[in-house]
Amino acid sequence: xxxxxxxxxxxxxxxxxxxxxxxxxxxxxxxxxxxxxxxxxxxxxxxxxxxxxxxxxxxxxxxxxxxxxxxxxxxxxxxxxxxxxxxxxxxxxxxxxxxxxxxxxxxxxxxxxxxxxxxxxxxxxxxxxxxxxxxxxxxxxxxxxxxxxxxxxxxxxxxxxxxxxxxxxxxxxxxxxxxxxxxxxxxxxxxxxxxxxxxxxxxxxxxxxxxxxxxxxxxxxxxxxxxxxxxxxxxxxxxxxxxxxxxxxxxxxxxxxxxxxxxxxxxxxxxxxxxxxxxxxxxxxxxxxxxxxxxxxxxxxxxxxxxxxxxxxxxxxxxxxxxxxxxxxxxxxxxxxxxxxxxxxxxxxxxxxxxxxxxxxxxxxxxxxxxxxxxxxxxxxxxxxxxxxxxxxxxxxxxxxxxxxxxxxxxxxxxxxxxxxxxxxxxxxxxxxxxxxxxxxxxxxxxxxxxxxxxxxxxxxxxxxxxxxxxxxxxxxxxxxxxxxxxxxxxxxxxxxxxxxxxxxxxxxxxxxxxxxxxxxxxxxxxxxxxxxxxxxxxxxxxxxxxxxxxxxxxxxxxxxxxxxxxxxxxxxxxxxxxxxxxxxxxxxxxxxxxxxxxxxxxxxxxxxxxxxxxxxxxxxxxxxxxxxxxxxxxxxxxxxxxxxxxxxxxxxxxxxxxxxxxx
Ligand SMILES: NCCCNCCCCCC(O)(O)C(F)(F)F
Ligand SMILES: [Zn+2]
Numbered sequence: 049x050x051x052x053x054x055x056x057x058x059x060x061x062x063x064x065x066x067x068x069x070x071x072x073x074x075x076x077x078x079x080x081x082x083x084x085x086x087x088x089x090x091x092x093x094x095x096x097x098x099x100x101x102x103x104x105x106x107x108x109x110x111x112x113x114x115x116x117x118x119x120x121x122x123x124x125x126x127x128x129x130x131x132x133x134x135x136x137x138x139x140x141x142x143x144x145x146x147x148x149x150x151x152x153x154x155x156x157x158x159x160x161x162x163x164x165x166x167x168x169x170x171x172x173x174x175x176x177x178x179x180x181x182x183x184x185x186x187x188x189x190x191x192x193x194x195x196x197x198x199x200x201x202x203x204x205x206x207x208x209x210x211x212x213x214x215x216x217x218x219x220x221x222x223x224x225x226x227x228x229x230x231x232x233x234x235x236x237x238x239x240x241x242x243x244x245x246x247x248x249x250x251x252x253x254x255x256x257x258x259x260x261x262x263x264x265x266x267x268x269x270x271x272x273x274x275x276x277x278x279x280x281x282x283x284x285x286x287x288x289x290x291x292x293x294x295x296x297x298x299x300x301x302x303x304x305x306x307x308x309x310x311x312x313x314x315x316x317x318x319x320x321x322x323x324x325x326x327x328x329x330x331x332x333x334x335x336x337x338x339x340x341x342x343x344x345x346x347x348x349x350x351x352x353x354x355x356x357x358x359x360x361x362x363x364x365x366x367x368x369x370x371x372x373x374x375x376x377x378x379x380x381x382x383x384x385x386x387x388x389x390x391x392x393x394x395x396x397x398x399x400x401x402x403x404x405x406x407x408x409x410x411x412x413x414x415x416x417x418x419x420x421x422x423x424x425x426x427x428x429x430x431x432x433x434x435x436x437x438x439x440x441x442x443x444x445x446x447x448x449x450x451x452x453x454x455x456x457x458x459x460x461x462x463x464x465x466x467x468x469x470x471x472x473x474x475x476x477x478x479x480x481x482x483x484x485x486x487x488x489x490x491x492x493x494x495x496x497x498x499x500x501x502x503x504x505x506x507x508x509x510x511x512x513x514x515x516x517x518x519x520x521x522x523x524x525x526x527x528x529x530x531x532x533x534x535x536x537x538x539x540x541x542x543x544x545x546x547x548x549x550x551x552x553x554x555x556x557x558x559x560x561x562x563x564x565x566x567x568x569x570x571x572x573x574x575x576x577x578x579x580x581x582x583x584x585x586x587x588x589x590x591x592x593x594x595x596x597x598x599x600x601x602x603x604x605x606x607x608x609x610x611x612x613x614x615x616x617x618x619x620x621x622x623x624x625x626x627x628x629x630x631x632x633x634x635x636x637x638x639x640x641x642x643x644x645x646x647x648x649x650x651x652x653x654x655x656x657x658x659x660x661x662x663x664x665x666x667x668x669x670x671x672x673x674x675x676x677x678x679x680x681x682x683x684x685x686x687x688x689x690x691x692x693x694x695x696x697x698x699x700x701x702x703x704x705x706x707x708x709x710x711x712x
Pocket of ligand 2 (some may be wrong): 220221222311313320350351352
């Protein structure tokens with residue numbers, strides 16, 4: 049299934065008609081450069097183009113009041129003076145004779161997107177719209193927003209498709225208070241937002257945007273607010289929140305649909321956000337959400353005011369929606385102290401609502417409440433160098449995102465004779481006989497007593513890894529007689545090049561090689577049910593789960609909170625995923641793991657399995673080909689000893705691996 053792109057240039061036909069410093073950044077060029085970049089990068093053509101429609105009154109009334117709608121309906125006939133007058137009753141927003149029409153198109157575009165995703169016409173998609181929506185409230189426009197596109201979409205799918213659970217991820221740098229108000233007592237809609245806050249000093253300056261506001265009554269726990277109390281947050285800060293707050297809760301919640309308030313003012317260069325995360329981070333944020341809800345993900349444009357980083361971020365998002373491998377997450381370090389404080393506060397505030405956070409630490413000692421600074425004098429001092437600030441931000445530079453080309457072959461498979469090659473995969477075997485020199489070397493290092501067949505298989509694997517390195521093949525699956533031997537051989541070969549690092553993920557109680565873990569060229573993470581006799585070290589990490597990988601909840605929480613942070617910080621050039629017999633892992637969990645790991649190493653993942661594991665071939669290939677993994681369903685609480693084991697490992701390893709930190 050494809051990716052929808054919904055855009056209509058009519059939505060560029062309104063703008064600010066008077067002087068208002070607060071609104072001057074919301075310009076029609078935002079859409080023009082975003083769509084233009086998608087066309088220029090050949091991404092628009094790869095999407096399914098879906099036409100916009102005008103939202104109906106009924107659509108709008110799903111969230112907004114009749115009186116508000118009636119009032120907005122009058123704006124097309126207002127004079128300039130009347131429009132100014134009308135605007136005064138709201139904050140940081142402007143009206144225009146054509147904005148009501150465009151607001152109906154923005155909402156209509158959003159609903160077209162969710163209709164096409166919910167009916168399976170497409171898997172996911174992006175609605176490129178303005179005016180944005182997440183600040184608008186039942187009876188008020190706010191922050192450039194007229195109708196709350198995403199909040200209405202959530203009500204719409206619940207009503208029209210009987211959707212039980214909707215996850216809204218708001219990665220815009222502003223708090224979508226309008227969305228929060230719509231669902232604060234509704235447990236069926238989980239609203240997650242991070243936002244620049246600076247202890248309530250930043251717009252919209254609301255007390256209810258802080259981490260301790262978690263929802264009301266039945267909705268307690270279903271609002272997650274992550275305040276950024278400092279600017280210049282980086283990729284590591286954003287990923288830390290995904291690994292240790294959003295993803296664990298999202299998997300426990302198990303939504304039927306994911307809506308993204310896709311604002312890109314959280315990217316570097318934006319005058320509003322003043323953050324430092326680079327556009328390619330949206331490749332990963334998107335990828336990390338794409339195995340939820342069976343891949344049903346609708347992204348709707350909200351903010352984004354630096355036209356260059358906006359266009360790049362939009363392209364990164366669409367590349368990932370199309371299944372293109374993400375660029376490697378280079379030079380990640382740990383979260384900064386302020387991010388860590390927010391992380392710890394949010395996890396502490398939500399531990400009584402989510403079993404995955406039950407073991408979260410208490411609130412940090414530094415008393416946050418005293419940090420809410422009086423607004424007046426600070427606001428004043430900040431205004432002084434507003435112009436200076438704009439210049440500094442506009443001058444910020446960042447590396448051009450790497451070109452994301454999907455290799456000619458997406459997935460190659462090495463199979464024993466007689467095993468059919470799954471469709472869409474390429475059967476891989478050495479065309480010519482293996483190079484005698486290679487075989488000689490293999491014999492010396494790996495196969496003393498085995499037969500020639502091993503030599504052929506192993507040399508096929510080596511050839512396959514070389515083609516991955518050259519980006520001719522993206523990923524691979526191999527069924528081999530002896531997975532340990534194959535693992536050692538591939539790891540050794542793949543790390544010969546100086547800059548290469550291999551992440552080896554072993555699932556099951558088979559033997560695990562220690563090779564290469566001392567010099568850091570290989571990082572082995574081994575999930576099993578047995579206490580390992582292996583001596584744990586920085587690059588050899590045994591994860592003992594009571595029920596091994598058979599308990600979906602315990603295993604997936606260990607993947608999200610431990611394996612992914614390790615993998616992203618390690619930033620391998622190849623991922624080796626090995627399933628040894630007796631892992632007890634079920635297909636859907638295995639597919640989640642395979643899917644999530646493709647965010648690393650530019651998607652270069654090689655899966656090794658025992659040759660008699662025939663049942664796993666199709667699910668594994670489906671995931672390697674970029675299909676979304678099936679939803680795991682709502683996860684019950686993980687076995688306490690598993691949560692404990694992961695927590696203890698994190699405490700022990702966080703000195704070496706900064707992305708594992710969850711407390712300051
Ligand atoms: N220095 C100018 C002050 C601007 N204060 C209002 C900011 C509104 C942000 C709107 C947005 O970006 O959140 C949306 F996604 F809705 F477009
Ligand atoms: Zn914003």
